[in-house]
Each structure stands twice: as C-alpha cells, then as structure tokens.
Amino acid sequence: MDTITTKMSREEIFDLMKKFITEVIGEEFVEEMDISPExxxxxxxxxxSIEIVSFSEKIKAHFGxxxxxxxxxxxxxxDQLINLNLGMIISYIEECQS
Amino acid sequence: MPILTVNGKSVHIQELNKGAAETIILIHGMFSNLSVYYFNIAPLLATQFHVVLYDLKSHGMSEKVLEGYDLESMTDDLLHLMEALELKKVHLGGYSFGGLIALKMAIRFPERIHKLAVIEAPDPNDDKTRGIIDEYSREFLEHYVENFTDTTKVKMGKRQMERNHRMYEYLFYQTSIKADMELEKGFFASAAIPTIEQPTLLLYGTDSNCLNAGKQLEGIMDQASLIAVPGDHNIPIQEPLVIAEALFHFFKETPN
Structure with missing residues (x-):
C-alpha cells in the first residue's frame, strides 16, 4: 500500500483522481470528456455504482x-451521491491531510 | 480490488470489519451487483459485524460464466465462497433473486446459517417477475430504464446504457439463466421452505409488486416476521438506512 507521506496540492489530488477515473472507465471514454472539478x-x-466502488477502492489503496x-x-x-462532484472529493482529501 | 479464485472462477468480494466475531454475508439481486450494499448498508452493519459482499457470477466484477444460475448452483457457489473465506456459520441477507439464494442456502445448509434476512424476494412462479426474463430486448431495457429506474432517481447515460445492454444480452442470450429460472417456478410451493428454522426477517416495500410474495413466505415460515417499508422493489436504494437499521437490529437482537 503506497500510503502518502507528503501533503498533496489540489492540482496533484485532481490529477490523481483523473488517473483513477481513467483506470476505472477506460481511456477511450475519458478522451471524449472534459474532466474538471465540477x-x-x-x-x-x-x-x-460498481465503478464508484472501484474508484473508492483505489482511493483506499492509495491513502490507506x-x-x-x-x-x-x-x-x-x-441525492448527495448523485450530485457528488470531483471538487467535493478533492476538498475532502485536502481536509484529511491538514 | 479484492478478487478471489473460487472453484477456478474469479469472484469480486468486499470485506468490512474483518476482525469482528460474527459475519454477515449479503447477496445482491439479478442484473445488479454488490454496490447495492456497499455505500450505506454494509458500513452500518460493519460497525458491529464482519460484512462480506460478493458479486454473483457474470455480475459486477465477477467472472462471466455460461451456466449454473439455478438456486442449487448459486448456493454451491456461496458455500464454496464461505469455505474459501473459512467461514463456518454466518448470518445471511439477500435482496430479490439474492433473497431466493438465501432461502435456498438455509434449506440446504441449515447448520451454516444463524439468521436469515430476505429483502424483496419474488415468487419465481409470478409471471410479472418472470416476464422480465421472457421479454428482454433493447426496447425493453430502454422502456424499463425510462419507467422504473427513475424511482431510484438515477438516469442512465449512453455509456451506461451500452454497458447494461451488453450485460443483459450476455445473460439472456448466452447463459442458461432463462432456462435455469424456469426450473425454479415451484420453489415457493415446495415443502422445503416451511422446514426453515432460522429466525427470518422479511423486508418488503409497501408499494412493491413482490409484497404478496413476502406475505406468502410469512404464512409458511414459522420463524419469519414481515416488515413492510415505504417504497417499491427498490427499497435498498430508496431507503438504505431504514433497511440497514432493520438488518442491524435483527441480526444483533433477535435471540438465536
């Protein structure tokens, strides 16, 4: 488990989340999308939901x-789950690091 | 992503609170996957119990398998999973088709099951339930998504529609699922269900077309009690906390 030791910036967390999403749904779909914090x-x-399970597993494996x-x-x-966006996850991870 | 090899096939499982004394295994329904429990129901149960979720064959992230969708084979799969995880005796919960698997498990391996929770298990003899299997088509999926899945508030996009379509196509036209389900028509009428001795909780939606199946089970099972929860067949998604709390109290408090 590659637990992080240094604090990541919002941009670094965003890039990491984008990498996880690409791994889960596949590059061919990600290429067609403009992924942003929104x-x-x-x-x-x-x-x-099963893809969100995979995504959650990647976050767990990375951050422990x-x-x-x-x-x-x-x-x-x-309703909150349906409206969940990337920015909210980035903020949550940021808070956990502080 | 935890993948186990059980009987030579890959099975996707999720385990929570592994150190706990008692284990609950939760079984999802047909055309669904373990995510029905993963976000709300499993974490609440895991405050006290070891919780095991798994994807049935050809569902979620488990391996695709052409045959063995009858209840005998599905319970063989679960028994093998319990053996792989070294679980001697567990509490069992199943939703929809998973509820039928849970009932069958208690019939075949009563010594391995403490308590039983059955959520929205349909009567396999009910035409409305089986009709889904008889009439599948792309149009059916689109109609189904348009008219039924809005009760769970999630609209499917193009990529998801394709993914689901591929799964339905595979299950309906390549596997033995239709023929295997046909064989289970007499399950509720069999003499085996009344022999189940485990305390059993039946959870059904007040507006579900499966509610009568729940009443039927309550009538033939001595140890069963039915709780009707506001909602339809999708109650675990509509009311996850109500379902989670009902399961938690049942598994925790009802004497064995």
Missing part, C-alpha cells in the same frame, strides 16, 4: 487509513 460522477462521468472514503460516502443520501 464533473459529477453519475451525470457527467456517467459512472455507475488516512482517509475513510467509504465512511464519508456512507453519510450521504442518494
């Missing part, structure tokens, strides 16, 4: 105990 998971990225990503998601209701 991109929502279900609407813009069209990720279904430092971030309780599933715990954070489990506190959300369906």
């Amino acid at each position: 991109s929502s998971f279900t609407k813009d990225l069209e990720m279904d 105990e430092q971030i309780d990503f599933t715990g954070w998601l489990s506190a959300m209701d369906l």
